Amino acid sequence: MSGSYPFTVDPWSIGLSGIDTSQLMHRESVFALSNGHIGWRGNLDEGDPRGIPGTYLNGVFEEYPMPYAEDGYGYPEDGQHVINVSNGQILRLLLDDEPFDVRRGTLARHDQRLDFRAGTLHRHVEWTSPAGRAVRVRSTRLVSLSHRSVAAVRYEVEAMDAPVTATVQSELVANEAIPDAHPEARVQRTVDAPLDGVEHVVLGSAATLVHRTRTSGQGIAVTMDHRVATSGSTDPDVGTEVSADLARTTISVRLEPGERLEIVKFIGHEWADGVSVAGLRDRAEGAVADAVRDGWNGLAEQQRARLDEYWACADVRVDGEPKLQQAVRFALFHIFQAAARAELRSVPGKGLTGAGYDGHTFWDFEAFVLPVLTSTAPHAAEQALRWRHSTLDHARRRARLLGLAGAAFPWRTIDGRESSGYWPASTIAFHLNADIAFAALHYVRATGDRAFERDAGLEILVETARLWMSLGHHDADGRFHIDGVTGPDEYSAMVDDNVYTNLMARLNLDGAAATARRHPDVADTLGVGPDEIDQWAATASAMTVPFDAARQIHPQFAGFTDKQHWDFDGTSPDQYPLQEHFPYFDLYRKQVVKQADLVLALYLAGDAFTATEKERAFAYYEALTVRDSSLSAAVQAVIAAEVGHLELAADYLAETATIDLHDLHENTDAGLHLASLAGIWLALTAGFGGMRDSENGLRFAPRLPSQLTRIAFGVRIGGQTLHLDITPAATVYLLSDGPTRSIRHFDETLVLSPGHPTTVPTPPLPAVGPRPTQPPSRAPRGFTAAFAD
């Protein structure tokens, strides 16, 4: 995104004045509303102009045969792509015979504002038609956190200085044309108009469209109903018509100056496998009837109450840069929205804010987003992990197909089946299985949720442990190796003994062993006996962790540090991202890093490294890392902070915080990057808070960079909340009700009593070496510059 920061800076909302039609796609992502079940992009009420129309239902997708130029054993047969379902956002307005369109007439005011506490998107427009009719239009929309299937819009039209006939066409539209939904022409055809109408009906004032996706065969029912009022003397005319792909309620009224028409539109969205058309229709109508009973005010109050509850635990206070404060809450709001009511569905990489990445979920959900949810919305974290657990049968079948034991979770998927089309960067990125296992272990430590551990967590751990046992092998010296895998860095592939993968597999095996020993009865039902547990523990101990003794550096994988260095001096700034300008083979065979890999190991498996090793490794990999992935900056912030480069950490935090708001990767149009939004939280809590979680408990090492005067946040520990209030000189720890808890503050153990703040000073910063350098043109922009615009 070029130009200065377009948004109004406010601690609890994000607003925009005026409208730039060339930026619509970006704004629609920023202003998207969701509850994890429904996603509404921030399209304009009147439907035109439009960037990318988007109404998504979590789990609804179309499938298509995956195209391969050359087929291979084990290649997934079917691809999945999230689809735009029947769109209930549309409220077209006509003033006399003139359609309201922001591109015509005179727009005296156009304000939009996403309110993080109210959970609503507001819009305020003052517009004079080419014929001279002036109106004020105010709309507020919400996707309900309390009614899972419901979205609602309050839409007001006020005549300003002359009488006008206001006509509103409120619609449900199926099979809207979507521009460039997919770069591959065949997939585009598949997801173009993917809905077959199976029923359309008006019952009372409510209209319902029922469709079925053409290939995946999923049934979807969407109902709308309206409550209409006017402050004027004339009663509005209201009528509803319906056809296969269109339901329309037309509301028309004569308004004198100062008179208002108020419409509340309630939309219910239902889908399920194995439910009849009549059943879906009735569920959608029932959801709307419920919402109508609560009314707009009821929905809005429930929305605020649910968010008050969330923020009480989730809020992060950051003093020193108002745009950063706004970015943190923007991020936390979207993360919560994405997962709140997902309830045994996956959470896509873009949430439900766009169709980017085909609507798929990836490993970064568990590695980046889930820790945030675990501390801020643990019920949503649990549901997300239980969704993974529910897909174990798919993962077991995938493992078997690959000749492996246990379960191999999919690299990218909507419903749990592997949908990746390029195996060197997907199938063999087996680390995702350990990432899921690690998220489950962390969730249990943070929440103390033993029911989850017994019901779901243990089985995830057991099946992933079995995967590692079959994937790796012991050498003649008894060391365990994992060959032919791809780590997090996508500029390497098919490598042996990737340090991140091996260390995470070790945590996975140890975690499986410890958990199985804690629940021998459940383990027994999974066929796990003492011998298997002992093998896991022994294999974890025998895990190879390559080390380049000559350079005193952990190589990203065996042999990495011996490879040729990428010719950074010969690479021009416009040749980034590298993958768009160089063939994979050339990236793969040289020392160049797309995103934190060894550095991610320094964070998530930090106990495996000494402080000196971390410092040296960080500097080494900084010089190789180009951050062509949005996942990298946050992790670099975390380790920069740990090794004492606080200003560099602040620069990376600033980059992470602006990835979507400044559209740094030029693809926020297709949806927000949930993982880099989560990265803001990670950079603050794990970076400047120094928070590390392991089986040895929670540890903090809080230090602020010069630009920040205070960071305050809460995390979970054994089901209690631990609140930190960090200032440059000291940190105040406050534990919520429950037993006492031990944590570490730097190298000191603190025993915290609930309700009693404990204040501890920040130790002096040890001497640090020179600031590590990045490849030419790849240094972060800098904290000040990032927020200066």
Added chain:
Amino acid sequence: MSGSYPFTVDPWSIGLSGIDTSQLMHRESVFALSNGHIGWRGNLDEGDPRGIPGTYLNGVFEEYPMPYAEDGYGYPEDGQHVINVSNGQILRLLLDDEPFDVRRGTLARHDQRLDFRAGTLHRHVEWTSPAGRAVRVRSTRLVSLSHRSVAAVRYEVEAMDAPVTATVQSELVANEAIPDAHPEARVQRTVDAPLDGVEHVVLGSAATLVHRTRTSGQGIAVTMDHRVATSGSTDPDVGTEVSADLARTTISVRLEPGERLEIVKFIGHEWADGVSVAGLRDRAEGAVADAVRDGWNGLAEQQRARLDEYWACADVRVDGEPKLQQAVRFALFHIFQAAARAELRSVPGKGLTGAGYDGHTFWDFEAFVLPVLTSTAPHAAEQALRWRHSTLDHARRRARLLGLAGAAFPWRTIDGRESSGYWPASTIAFHLNADIAFAALHYVRATGDRAFERDAGLEILVETARLWMSLGHHDADGRFHIDGVTGPDEYSAMVDDNVYTNLMARLNLDGAAATARRHPDVADTLGVGPDEIDQWAATASAMTVPFDAARQIHPQFAGFTDKQHWDFDGTSPDQYPLQEHFPYFDLYRKQVVKQADLVLALYLAGDAFTATEKERAFAYYEALTVRDSSLSAAVQAVIAAEVGHLELAADYLAETATIDLHDLHENTDAGLHLASLAGIWLALTAGFGGMRDSENGLRFAPRLPSQLTRIAFGVRIGGQTLHLDITPAATVYLLSDGPTRSIRHFDETLVLSPGHPTTVPTPPLPAVGPRPTQPPSRAPRGFTAAFAD
């Protein structure tokens, strides 16, 4: 192929009695006729029953957008697939009102015979219709070696014991339905009915169809004309009709018993880029008019004369196993057919005998087939190398796209543009560039063709040398490494310092340097000065050749011998070919070899190894090599013979000799495997003849296995023919006219005078170790068993 050898055993032909309609596709490949420009599969004259109809014109293909599940930089955009052009084979016969069909009535005789000396396919049928009309049908077809565009059929119908009205519908058919032309549905649609009719005309008695391929836009004109005679008293009725996709000449005559109808059908096939419809039509008609002037007898005489000339030089005499003798000549006939008149077009992996491999040419043409042509049909070898030279612009563009200097020839192509869809086994199999360079060096040594060397050979060598210089890099010790490539073995990929690749690159660099020094004036026009030449030579000297000192084995590539061994004991015989039952990543990360790779280096770059190293390496790789590729057995035969395992070499020779005739890989239906046919010649000459060619000259080490009593063949040396006659105790060398030549016989240098046979004894076989073993179930079937059926 199950069952016993179906063919009649004859030294100069291959015949078949009876017809098994379930085997039609295989027989059509075996009985295919070609001249390198036109290919006719051995379809039955009457068109039905059919396996796969096939009429191919070298260079005519349809293109389609390559489908990728996930796109990547440098992926080829367009695929190419050879198409079935207008088919002039069809001569449908009706007897009274009964169509002749081998599946109906009574078939008293059905013989087919491909004659290697006449260059014709004969058919002799005696058939009684369900209505009791008995006829004798004899057809002979040829694809002319003397008239590049012409095929012809002599077709005779004789009434046997009752009068009958014989009606022949002789046709050209465009856009025939082809069963399962391509496994990918979209490609199938592309190549299904790929021809748009642009003109159809009858002029005199000749009918012409002109078409254009829908996407690639190539123009094709096919003309047919007929000469009709009868031994009876009634004149035949003859009439011709034509429409866009069908031309038909109908010939009808009443035959009394013993009377014959004789039709000679002449078909001309033309295509060219940038020639008008009228131009193509006139060329095709002109070619047919020429052929009609020569008449059937003229064509047949020219055909035999051309083949007599070929066999005089090309024939290989093998005593001891008649089926092997037949197989050798079958192979040499098809190799000659495939290339004889290709004339600046590629020679596909299947020749023009089927549409397998999409009609693409691969590295094995230069590595396996070209040496055979160089010794047997040097003009065809030269033309094939000049075709590669003509594609240098494509190869230079490809190199630039990949960020490399020089030229990167395509892994698979029809017209010189890369058409591969899976880069780990194509784009990065850079060895093909050295294979082409090596073939050019060998061609010049064998023929002394300095004109080619100056015009084309040097530029190929220069551009491939430049590729290697940019692809590899010097390490801190000054050693040159080539990282991230794939060698010949397709069960490994993306490896560092593949020994075969590095040694062939070394030969390439040395060859480029030597050739450039021989022609400094031409080198200068290519921008090559002394410094660049010196760099090539220095880099060749610095080439890394990994050696596992602990195991005293050359690893296939750096680190290969440290990898996990494939679990052969856990692999069942029905899990071969492995690539159809295991994912690539698992094959790639373990010690398992699809096809000779290090062993191919032992052959083509044998000077880099000591005899002991060869013996050890051969045994080591034998235990890992599964021969899932048809390219492997011949190379294993060559090295088995060199290291003294003559019986094992004979077993591999037998396997190579039966790959197509016994359909060992179950895909001969889609065409013959030219490279494994060439492998028969290589196993005999380089295997039992011990022939090696290098810049140090020709060397032989002839030894026969117990099953063979004599092998005699000719090879080229500096433009002369050197004939070897090998018997168990001695070899007779005879040089054709020209200067004296030195060769080596084992370790002895012989100076041969033209016209004077030199007889030298075979030295005693040194002691050899135990016969190397292969993975379970992967031992070759054995010489005796292979030929026993």
